[in-house]
Amino acid sequence: MTVQEQCNILIVDDHPLMRRGVRQLLELEPSLNIVAEASNGNEAVTYACQLLPDLILLDLNMKGLSGLDTLKALRNEGIAARIIVLTVSDSRSDIYALIDAGADGYLLKDSEPELLLKKILQAANGENVFSDIILEYLETRDDQSDPFESLTERELDVLQEVARGMSNKQIASHLHISEETVKVHIRNMLRKLNVRSRVAATVMYLERKSQ
Known part of the structure; x- marks a missing residue:
């Protein structure tokens, strides 16, 4: 599977080792271009406004501005990039909060690298992407809620x-x-x-x- 045009990506994570790992994974695919790395939510908003990336990979649990607050700030700024949450948390409340706030996908960091890359490529092609367990949670969400x-x-x-x-x-x-x-x-x-x-x-x- 290939992306039709090059997809510019912003990585947002407060762990340097995690950012490096994600960068190395994405660099395996020539059509994915990392335009910047942000170590916190405020940097993410600044970079997103300046660079207008196509796709943002967003960590959830960060010092300072949380992933949820960062996501809300990005959407409030009118950032049209697809935003994929990349986190260790499979908490239902986190998942529902991020999806309701405008995330286009939710992937777990403990996914197999090959699967993670495949999902990110799908996101770059405009698909909403979720780890399997996340999909299960979303499908069983209370249908009675308004x-x-x-x-x-x-x-x-x-x-x-x-x-x-x-x-x-x-x-x-x-x-x-x-x-x-x-x-x-x-x-x-x-x-x-x-x-x-x-x-x-x-x-x-x-x-x-x-x-």
Whole structure:
């Protein structure tokens, strides 16, 4: 499996040895290009804004800004990169919190290197990637919970505009954000609502309003 174009990657981890190991693994694949390494969340946000990577590999348990807070900060800055959490934690609460906050994947550090590289390549190709146990947790998550509760206030704003039939450009203008940020919000919203299209999200939203 190969990435069609070179994928620029930012590695975020507070352990130098881990960053080196991940870099060495990624350098086995010519289509993956490491543009920077960040040792904490604040550096990650700075690098992401400056370099606009395609993919960010994000550690969860870091000193200072946690992986979750870093993820939220990146999304608040309108960073459109795909963000894959790479961590040792398989705690359900961590998994759900990171996915709800906008992560595009969740991989465990104890995965076999070959499998990890394969998953990262899939992420570079636009897929959402998860370690097997993480998938199990996500599939058994309480189906009774209201998916709209996981949407942020801004995602609800965007959904409201989508339901009114507005285009990304119109939504961006109305909410005073960039079109790229609108796309990020819509992508996160569709994932949280577990639907594939704007139309399906609109139907869900209107059904909920009429209840």
